[in-house]
Amino acid sequence: MSWADLIIQGALLGGYYALLAGGLSFLYGVMRIINLAHGSLAVVTAYVFWAMAEYWQLQPLLLILVLLPLMGFVGWCLYRLVFERSLHGGALIPILSTFGLATVLDNVLFQNFGADTRSLAPYFDTLAYDSWTLPGDIIVGQLAVIEFALAVAVLGGLHLLLTRTSVGRQIRATSEDEDAARIVGVNTRRIHALATAMAFGIIAAAGIALGLRATFDAYAGPQQLIFAFEAVVMGGAGSLWGTLLGGVTLGIAQSVGARINPQGFLIAGHVTFLAVLLARVYAGDRLRALLAARWLHS
Amino acid sequence: MTLLAVQGLCSAHGLLQAVRTVDLSLGEGEVLALVGANGAGKTTLLRTIAGVHRAAAGRIFFDGTDITHFAPHERVARGIALVPEGRRLFLEMTVEENLRVGSAAGRKGSWDLDRVLHAFSMLQRLRKVKATHLSGGQQQATAIGRALMANPRLLLLDELSLGLSPKAIESVYVSLRALTDAHTTIILVEQDLQRSLSFAGRVACMLEGQIVAQGRANEMTREQVMQHYFGARLAAGGAPSV
Numbered sequence: 001m002s003w004a005d006l007i008i009q010g011a012l013l014g015g016y017y018a019l020l021a022g023g024l025s026f027l028y029g030v031m032r033i034i035n036l037a038h039g040s041l042a043v044v045t046a047y048v049f050w051a052m053a054e055y056w057q058l059q060p061l062l063l064i065l066v067l068l069p070l071m072g073f074v075g076w077c078l079y080r081l082v083f084e085r086s087l088h089g090g091a092l093i094p095i096l097s098t099f100g101l102a103t104v105l106d107n108v109l110f111q112n113f114g115a116d117t118r119s120l121a122p123y124f125d126t127l128a129y130d131s132w133t134l135p136g137d138i139i140v141g142q143l144a145v146i147e148f149a150l151a152v153a154v155l156g157g158l159h160l161l162l163t164r165t166s167v168g169r170q171i172r173a174t175s176e177d178e179d180a181a182r183i184v185g186v187n188t189r190r191i192h193a194l195a196t197a198m199a200f201g202i203i204a205a206a207g208i209a210l211g212l213r214a215t216f217d218a219y220a221g222p223q224q225l226i227f228a229f230e231a232v233v234m235g236g237a238g239s240l241w242g243t244l245l246g247g248v249t250l251g252i253a254q255s256v257g258a259r260i261n262p263q264g265f266l267i268a269g270h271v272t273f274l275a276v277l278l279a280r281v282y283a284g285d286r287l288r289a290l291l292a293a294r295w296l297h298s
Numbered sequence: 299m300t301l302l303a304v305q306g307l308c309s310a311h312g313l314l315q316a317v318r319t320v321d322l323s324l325g326e327g328e329v330l331a332l333v334g335a336n337g338a339g340k341t342t343l344l345r346t347i348a349g350v351h352r353a354a355a356g357r358i359f360f361d362g363t364d365i366t367h368f369a370p371h372e373r374v375a376r377g378i379a380l381v382p383e384g385r386r387l388f389l390e391m392t393v394e395e396n397l398r399v400g401s402a403a404g405r406k407g408s409w410d411l412d413r414v415l416h417a418f419s420m421l422q423r424l425r426k427v428k429a430t431h432l433s434g435g436q437q438q439a440t441a442i443g444r445a446l447m448a449n450p451r452l453l454l455l456d457e458l459s460l461g462l463s464p465k466a467i468e469s470v471y472v473s474l475r476a477l478t479d480a481h482t483t484i485i486l487v488e489q490d491l492q493r494s495l496s497f498a499g500r501v502a503c504m505l506e507g508q509i510v511a512q513g514r515a516n517e518m519t520r521e522q523v524m525q526h527y528f529g530a531r532l533a534a535g536g537a538p539s540v
Binding site: 089166170172173176177179180181182183184185186188190 | 348369371373374375380382386387388389390393395398400404444
């Protein structure tokens, strides 16, 4: 595999990570909630999809159309029942409550579906295995390209929503200063619930993408949470395009790690995450000062 | 016609009762200057009327409707807009975006983006500039414009001239004069007593959370206001000049 091939495959994998991290980043950006149930919720969506396709033989496209708004509704309800109350309890309570939610979800899945791994690939014909050949004999999976395009579309759509619409401006206002947003008449409670619903819609898309590209089991959630978390932190928490960049960075790091050593796939991603985190902590201010000085003298 | 009626209003910050049994009424088109020393409860009273701060007791009637338990966005929709102390702009958003956010929950009316930019002409060339890059005067103009975008019937202005240069203050008050000419009802909290007395039709003095005196601005002397401003004990020792 050439380096160009490696980078392309890594970047496409990063598209999935960006999609996975999109909901986490958006929820953090609007409400400063670190949703530790993020990965588990994605896996729940994959299981619900699998169960409905397996037992009810529903069409995959119909299931996508049903599951995305359904998860949005679940998000709305969870905001009203869990997040809203826990937000009033300080920074730690939302973390603890979402951790508890993740634990419950993982164990409910295990109790109902057991330890068997499952996949959504069989319900989408041969999409998971089809590919295109690019110049230079670089073969890219159609699913990977679709997931990358979906990530760009979701993050780009969110960007447009936030910058071009009244609801988007209200979300940004609430995110920046909730008290001031209430003063000018923004219904911050509704905005928070809406943002949670949107984040859960994105989580649902990521869950289906997960089920298509890989096998999953009841305890796959925490691993997905770590990938999402790494992509968000590397790209800058709350930044949508940063999330895409973080996801691509993670994907490329994992691909390069696997090239160096077949066992190095995961560890290379974690090491890159730590390196970026340390660089942000120790050199972030100096780097910003350097860039500012260059900008002033240009 | 009475637009705002506040009856026995109490409001607290934890154990500290910041507003104590305040009674106040305001007619359509009236301008009331609310004066008092720091900590007298002026800001809390405005925030309670706007619904951002919860009333501990008492009632607030707006245009005959009891709005005591209404959420802030419901009050904005009925025509109450607050320009808060310190402006509280959304600094990462442009001037235009700040103004547009102001119209999200507001009433339909004659104030729209074009009219606000016309009224505050300094904002015309700054509409695409982030609020964080504005001067104090420009920020205050944006904050007032944002409140006007809600087409308020009652405008609550808190510490309008705080931190502004004399030139910026003059510019802001010139713009406000156009609002009073259009019979917008205003409650103005202002540290500059002289300016308050000349701008408002009525004055209410707050001391330790209560309204201790009120009357027509042109019938109250500066000394009377100062006496209530600092309380009788200080006034007996000679009030400082304004």
